[in-house]
Amino acid sequence: MLNTIIIGASGYTGAELAKIVNRHPQLTLCGLYVSATSLDAGKPLSALHGQLRDVVDLPLQPLTDIKTAAANIDIVLLATAHEVSHDIAAEFLNLGCQVFDLSGAFRVKADDFYRQYYNFEHKYDEWLENAVYGLAEWNHDQIRQAQLVAVPGCYPTAAQLALKPLLVAGLLDCDQWPVINAVSGVSGAGRKARMTNSFCEVSLQAYGLFTHRHQPEIAHHLNCDIIFTPHLGNFKRGILATITAKLAIGVTADEVTAAMESAYLNAADQHAVRLLKNKTAKLDDVVGSCFCDIGWQVQGEHIILTAAIDNLLKGASSQAVQCINIRNGFPQLTALV
Amino acid sequence: MLNTIIIGASGYTGAELAKIVNRHPQLTLCGLYVSATSLDAGKPLSALHGQLRDVVDLPLQPLTDIKTAAANIDIVLLATAHEVSHDIAAEFLNLGCQVFDLSGAFRVKADDFYRQYYNFEHKYDEWLENAVYGLAEWNHDQIRQAQLVAVPGCYPTAAQLALKPLLVAGLLDCDQWPVINAVSGVSGAGRKARMTNSFCEVSLQAYGLFTHRHQPEIAHHLNCDIIFTPHLGNFKRGILATITAKLAIGVTADEVTAAMESAYLNAADQHAVRLLKNKTAKLDDVVGSCFCDIGWQVQGEHIILTAAIDNLLKGASSQAVQCINIRNGFPQLTALV
Amino acid sequence: MLNTIIIGASGYTGAELAKIVNRHPQLTLCGLYVSATSLDAGKPLSALHGQLRDVVDLPLQPLTDIKTAAANIDIVLLATAHEVSHDIAAEFLNLGCQVFDLSGAFRVKADDFYRQYYNFEHKYDEWLENAVYGLAEWNHDQIRQAQLVAVPGCYPTAAQLALKPLLVAGLLDCDQWPVINAVSGVSGAGRKARMTNSFCEVSLQAYGLFTHRHQPEIAHHLNCDIIFTPHLGNFKRGILATITAKLAIGVTADEVTAAMESAYLNAADQHAVRLLKNKTAKLDDVVGSCFCDIGWQVQGEHIILTAAIDNLLKGASSQAVQCINIRNGFPQLTALV
Amino acid sequence: MLNTIIIGASGYTGAELAKIVNRHPQLTLCGLYVSATSLDAGKPLSALHGQLRDVVDLPLQPLTDIKTAAANIDIVLLATAHEVSHDIAAEFLNLGCQVFDLSGAFRVKADDFYRQYYNFEHKYDEWLENAVYGLAEWNHDQIRQAQLVAVPGCYPTAAQLALKPLLVAGLLDCDQWPVINAVSGVSGAGRKARMTNSFCEVSLQAYGLFTHRHQPEIAHHLNCDIIFTPHLGNFKRGILATITAKLAIGVTADEVTAAMESAYLNAADQHAVRLLKNKTAKLDDVVGSCFCDIGWQVQGEHIILTAAIDNLLKGASSQAVQCINIRNGFPQLTALV
Structure with missing residues (x-):
């Protein structure tokens, strides 16, 4: 069983991730995080997404310290804003976690791309270089080796x-x-x-x-x-x-x-x-x-x-889990059909 | 032709009122007002409600002075918040305008009603007393005499x-x-x-x-x-x-x-x-x-x-105009079918 | 593993049943049937319900002989019209199958009920008498003993x-x-x-x-x-x-x-x-x-x-499977969450 | 006042036409027709389109004899199937009516077009030749002269x-x-x-x-x-x-x-x-x-x-009436805004 956490779990994508990870036979859902200032901190995820009541009632925790959040964690799912993913991914990676980022922060290795299209300066050239683009059906072999997967838009x-x-x-x-x-x-x-x-x-x-x-x-x-x-x-x-x-x-x-x-x-x-x-x-x-x-x-x-x-599934959450499955040697559609 | 203005014209009800008054053969649409602090002031109504382009392009004016707004005006339609209607209706009435209020401010003559259900103290007992409840099919005779009509919810x-x-x-x-x-x-x-x-x-x-x-x-x-x-x-x-x-x-x-x-x-x-x-x-x-x-x-x-x-028409705007029609001796459904 | 077939599988309820049975760890989906005269006979279920492509591609077979259909079958799900369920349930029951009927044919044991409300004469008094009403949360103990479960509307x-x-x-x-x-x-x-x-x-x-x-x-x-x-x-x-x-x-x-x-x-x-x-x-x-x-x-x-x-799930298909789970000693929500 | 009838009045386009003609200050709605075999014959239009109750309650008449239907009629609106428009337009035209056809029967003057795309042989070459394509904003001058207007798809x-x-x-x-x-x-x-x-x-x-x-x-x-x-x-x-x-x-x-x-x-x-x-x-x-x-x-x-x-209005009914307005010298958007 791989211990898994979701950062940015309060949105629609986060809720779908929680549902899938929760029913995945090889993953354990260990924590749901929101930004330290979020008004949703402390609420159970199901208070925001009623369909999850009695299914995923874990609380949304404020992400205050990455080291603490990463303790004993194998897999980190980032369903965070582009800038947030950019800022926090490296720390999780340096702690040895597999990171699956659903934002745009590591998708395109091209000069000036982030300044031009995302309005920020990219500061993690090496991780950007090492990130694998998680288009599951096409990048299977690279995903299997990746520590950082940038799930496509x-x-x-x-x-x-x-x-x-x-x-x-x-x-x-x-x-x-x-x-x-x-x-x-x-x-x-x-x-x-x-x-x-x-x-x-x-x-x-x-x-x-x-x-x-x-x-x-x-x-x-x-x-x-x-x-x-x-x-x-x-x-x-x-x-x-x-x-x-x-x-x-x-x-x-x-x-x-x-x-x-x-x-x-x-x-x-x-x-x-x-x-x-x-x-x-x-x-x-x-x-x-x-x-x-x-x-x-x-x-x-x-x-x-x-x-x-489905924009929230193959366009985000289920493709992220498809990448997790590939990365960890599980059948690709485990927990997805 | 009766000169008509709409206060609180930026919302869905206001837009419907503008459309109806604009096509009414006996009414002239003379002005559209929003609160003095509204960010929409200055914009044409059709900038907010695209279906009105080339139909009602009048600008939304900030309501800064009631006396100015009421000059030469026969009919005032209040599509404002309950508290706003409560606060401004009397001034228009005292200037001799007919007032048709689509808010709840003058609908119920009962002790404590406004404190209990609307969270404010009603200060215009006399106008509340004189207001006619504009349920058009039932209060025809009273509406014909009214200066203030409280259009039902x-x-x-x-x-x-x-x-x-x-x-x-x-x-x-x-x-x-x-x-x-x-x-x-x-x-x-x-x-x-x-x-x-x-x-x-x-x-x-x-x-x-x-x-x-x-x-x-x-x-x-x-x-x-x-x-x-x-x-x-x-x-x-x-x-x-x-x-x-x-x-x-x-x-x-x-x-x-x-x-x-x-x-x-x-x-x-x-x-x-x-x-x-x-x-x-x-x-x-x-x-x-x-x-x-x-x-x-x-x-x-x-x-x-x-x-x-239709909540915006018989539940608000068209019933208001139905009341205008009754009050002024026009066939009841003028401009409405 | 219990061998399961679905009769009347072409409709919305049938498709949901097929999806659930297909993913159920203790059930094997052995056959999908439609009436012998249906134009859909011969088509894969997924030709009618595109969301089932690559998930349930079994063909819809014409139900011509009940004995053949029931061979080696443990569980029969009837997603058929009321009259059809009425007509065929007994034969499956007499062959020893568990029958879960989603129609109204066995729900109410009251004189004249079927003549008055369903326009037919009920001919299977004994099965009607023995049928258990499958309101899962309330009739748990009876369902556990039942051979015929009438799933509520x-x-x-x-x-x-x-x-x-x-x-x-x-x-x-x-x-x-x-x-x-x-x-x-x-x-x-x-x-x-x-x-x-x-x-x-x-x-x-x-x-x-x-x-x-x-x-x-x-x-x-x-x-x-x-x-x-x-x-x-x-x-x-x-x-x-x-x-x-x-x-x-x-x-x-x-x-x-x-x-x-x-x-x-x-x-x-x-x-x-x-x-x-x-x-x-x-x-x-x-x-x-x-x-x-x-x-x-x-x-x-x-x-x-x-x-x-969900009218197709708790109102039909998932409640039917909930009854199957109860009847056969599986956790109630197996394959349902 | 121009006497107007609508053939094929039972559909969505026919209902919109009826509504517009009914409120048009220069047109009189004289008759609504359906095919002689239609099950809707005899019903008021408003029985099919509830929004027309008390607005257009005229009955749908079976079209049995064109000469009778055309008596004293100035304008014929055809909201009929392509083949029907093809078959009946000429007779109305020969009786001197203006015909506005909302079908595809007279839209394209090109060899083999109707055989290839509409599956019938066009038999009215001359009327096809004389038909004006009713793209109102572009063919104003020709529409003004036309007896047959083919309203665009x-x-x-x-x-x-x-x-x-x-x-x-x-x-x-x-x-x-x-x-x-x-x-x-x-x-x-x-x-x-x-x-x-x-x-x-x-x-x-x-x-x-x-x-x-x-x-x-x-x-x-x-x-x-x-x-x-x-x-x-x-x-x-x-x-x-x-x-x-x-x-x-x-x-x-x-x-x-x-x-x-x-x-x-x-x-x-x-x-x-x-x-x-x-x-x-x-x-x-x-x-x-x-x-x-x-x-x-x-x-x-x-x-x-x-x-x-709006596919039923500018894409059909209101464009047809726009053409009527142009043809008869009324302001183009009469009865349309």
């Missing part, structure tokens, strides 16, 4: 799982930038009282045109320019990405199918991608599940892909 | 329109308190960023058990004890009230029908109640409309009534 | 779990019939194309006033007259029941609390009821879970209770 | 209103096909009981990839190849289109703004397009209204546009 998970097989196989004409339209449920904005998340104000709308942080994360890891347009949808959970791209000259539908199946069929270990050839992914099929559904269709020189995930 | 409108015909006709056994269950859309909580109104937190739930302010408002005006249980529903607009009551001994279904029809059929002027004998009211039939649908069914000694309104 | 589960502690303790004044208002998600109407379930037609509305089949089911098992008003809500899953009742003379809030806690706290085995004293149950807290949340508040002579369940 | 209205100013001004690089992603509310599928429209089955999903009929309609009228991907969304009304395109070499953001404003600002007559420079359109801002909101943003060589309409 929600939009980037959906987009990359769909596009990567084609790019790896050289099937896309990248001169014509793939267009990624994605609609996210409101939980993607976190558990906060804000006018834009207010029930009566939410309705389908694009936001962050050309400027969302996930655009460079996707482009960097795919090594391909893209256009990414996120939308807020009138639902609580899930992301649907619709991706339109131009195929390289002469590429056929069969080659596309071969690339998708080579990437995701017949893997040694059951993973979390399901293929829908000539079909389209549907949001409700993945909400509440750890799966990413990927559909695609080719016509002439163009391909349209659709990818659906 | 949203829940009380639905509940009273359904129960009043039966109580007036003496058909209920009031020893057994009628049970009023009602579900309201989230807009009833106003245009504010609050955790409880946050998109992901909203789901069907009762609140304010035995303690909601609308309970004594309903009981007072019906002169009958009731049990009122409000609920928050997962929709933006509308209220559905389901009311269960015991009939007085020997009362028949036909007597009930006669009472309902005597109250609402064959009125001289078209009003806003629609009857659904042996049917049930449906929320969507009234959302966006000025109507209150009332269904009912009798079995043995019991009656179940359902009443549906 | 969705509304009756919520209503009875809330009211039964009070009635058993004699705390209610039943002369004044408790008023049960309940709102159900649309999945309660089954997986069918019907105008009333069409997305654009659904909006909050009461139905079946005084005539819903669950009214006599509740009244019979509580042995108390009630008024039950079901509503259709604009959500997919879940039921919220709001119950208003009169307390017997002199009953105090503390006595109510004692009755609720005596019924549900400190049980030997973890069960599926969670208590919310002086709070209200919230739909989202139970959607996707096996729990029934019960809140209550007392004022003077009246009590208001709220009870929330 | 819902998706094409949103897409064309956004793209046409850029194409007319030659600002796009059409070699790279613009990508149009659009999400529609479920009412776009019509008022029918179908599994795909069933409340529990609806969730965000793309459909009709590369094959939707509106793709060639848009491409034909814009004279530009496009990729169009429609989606079904979990809401009742509205369409949001997100359009990504490549600008021609050297085109600046200012040129884009100039083209948008030249198309839509300072028109002689108030029309139904609202511009949102550097902003994004939001669905709720247009639901229930006649407006199309268009936002846009330029970065480098790319532009992203968002366009929102």
Whole structure:
């Protein structure tokens, strides 16, 4: 049994992590932490997330001393703000913990990236260098060796799982930038009282045109320019990405199918991608599940892909636990299906 | 043409009022006001309510001086907080304006009521005494004479329109308190960023058990004890009230029908109640409309009534304008259908 | 390992059953059946319920011969129409299977009940007599001995779990019939194309006033007259029941609390009821879970209770498996949390 | 006053048309028709659409004889299936009526179009030739002269209103096909009981990839190849289109703004397009209204546009009445705001 703690446990992602770790046969949930100044400190997690009553009633503790929190702990899940993850990850790592960070603090190794997109100076070059990007289906071998895993963002998970097989196989004409339209449920904005998340104000709308942080994360890891347009949808959970791209000259539908199946069929270990050839992914099929559904269709020189995930699960919590499973030699979907 | 201003115009109710007054053939929308300290002062109303762009683009002005605001104004609509209405209504009234107050500040003439339920001491006894309760279908004659109309609350409108015909006709056994269950859309909580109104937190739930302010408002005006249980529903607009009551001994279904029809059929002027004998009211039939649908069914000694309104319209704005129409001799539903 | 089959597996309840049985450590899912004439025969269950892809891909088989279907089977789950359950249960029972019936066919032992409320003549008096009503928290000892368990309806589960502690303790004044208002998600109407379930037609509305089949089911098992008003809500899953009742003379809030806690706290085995004293149950807290949340508040002579369940889980599938667990000596919530 | 009838009045579009015509100061609503075999014949329209009770209670008549229906009628609105409009339009036209057809039967003058996309042979070449495409903001002068107006489809209205100013001004690089992603509310599928429209089955999903009929309609009228991907969304009304395109070499953001404003600002007559420079359109801002909101943003060589309409209004009924207004010399938005 591996002793596990969750930092930043009060939000939607933290609650999902707690639920999964709690039912995981090889993990012991040893502590839930919030920032030392949080008004939620002292409350049981289930006071904030009623669905956890009688399931996870552990209290939220203020994180005052990392050394104390890390004592006897094998695994640290950071569901904290980017800056917080940046600030505290190293200390846990130096104490020998495995760290799985759900923030953006260690996802992209590129000059100026954090100054430009996250508004802070990155001070942990070495850990940034050593961090493994936790796109579970693709970075299996590196994750197995990692001490620090940077779990991908929600939009980037959906987009990359769909596009990567084609790019790896050289099937896309990248001169014509793939267009990624994605609609996210409101939980993607976190558990906060804000006018834009207010029930009566939410309705389908694009936001962050050309400027969302996930655009460079996707482009960097795919090594391909893209256009990414996120939308807020009138639902609580899930992301649907619709991706339109131009195929390289002469590429056929069969080659596309071969690339998708080579990437995701017949893997040694059951993973979390399901293929829908000539079909389209549907949001409700993945909400509440750890799966990413990927559909695609080719016509002439163009391909349209659709990818659906639960933003809080495959887009955050379940992918983090998938990485834990890989890292520690458990079947990939342990506690996830 | 009657010159009209709206105080507290930035909220959902204010926006609906602006839309109705703007299209009213006998009213001129002369000004929109917010509190002097509001961050919205200076913005056009349509900056807050996008559906009003090119329809009502008037700016929200800070209300700094009532005398200035009231100059040449015939009608003042108060869509303000209870305390604000209480504080400013008299000054407008003393300047000769007709005042239609959508808050609770002048609805109930009962000792200690405001201290007990609204947490303030009422200082305008005379205006409270003179205020007419604007339940349009019932208080027509008084409204026609009123200078101050206290427009009923949203829940009380639905509940009273359904129960009043039966109580007036003496058909209920009031020893057994009628049970009023009602579900309201989230807009009833106003245009504010609050955790409880946050998109992901909203789901069907009762609140304010035995303690909601609308309970004594309903009981007072019906002169009958009731049990009122409000609920928050997962929709933006509308209220559905389901009311269960015991009939007085020997009362028949036909007597009930006669009472309902005597109250609402064959009125001289078209009003806003629609009857659904042996049917049930449906929320969507009234959302966006000025109507209150009332269904009912009798079995043995019991009656179940359902009443549906748009909380922002018949529960607030359109009923206010219905009162304006009555007061000024226009057909009751002018600008409302 | 107990071999288990599901009859009527194509609907929403069937899909939930398949998911639970599939993950249950002591059950083996051996077959999914639909009626011999169903157009879905031959399809994998996951073709109808996309969320089950890669989870339960078993095909739906036409039920042509019960003897064949029952071979080597320990447990039969009937998620079939009332008439179908009535017609086929006995044959499975006579072959020695444990039968857990989710329909209404064996729930009420009362003369003329099936003719009056279900429009058919009941032909299996003996099995009806022997059937145990599967209200898991209350009928534990009988369920442990049963060969046929009649799993309660969705509304009756919520209503009875809330009211039964009070009635058993004699705390209610039943002369004044408790008023049960309940709102159900649309999945309660089954997986069918019907105008009333069409997305654009659904909006909050009461139905079946005084005539819903669950009214006599509740009244019979509580042995108390009630008024039950079901509503259709604009959500997919879940039921919220709001119950208003009169307390017997002199009953105090503390006595109510004692009755609720005596019924549900400190049980030997973890069960599926969670208590919310002086709070209200919230739909989202139970959607996707096996729990029934019960809140209550007392004022003077009246009590208001709220009870929330997932209609497809505690209102059907998870309660069926809870009964299987009890019957076979497994911890009650095995595979359910 | 112009006498007006609606054929195919029972659906969502028909109900909206009835509401608008009923409140139009220059139109008289003279009759509502359904097919001779419709089960709805004889019912008042308000029996199908409860929100119309006391507003439009006219009965739905079976259309048995066109000559009788057309007697004394100036304007015929066809809210009928494509084949029905095709079959009956000519007879009304030959009787001298103005015909406004909301189906696809007369929208595209291209060889083989109807065989290929609508599965029927078009038999009225001359009327097809004479039909004016009713994109109100663009074809004003032709509409003024037309006897037959083919009102554009819902998706094409949103897409064309956004793209046409850029194409007319030659600002796009059409070699790279613009990508149009659009999400529609479920009412776009019509008022029918179908599994795909069933409340529990609806969730965000793309459909009709590369094959939707509106793709060639848009491409034909814009004279530009496009990729169009429609989606079904979990809401009742509205369409949001997100359009990504490549600008021609050297085109600046200012040129884009100039083209948008030249198309839509300072028109002689108030029309139904609202511009949102550097902003994004939001669905709720247009639901229930006649407006199309268009936002846009330029970065480098790319532009992203968002366009929102109410699919039943600007995407159908209100645009039809806008065309009636233009055709008959009334202010364009009469009865629409």
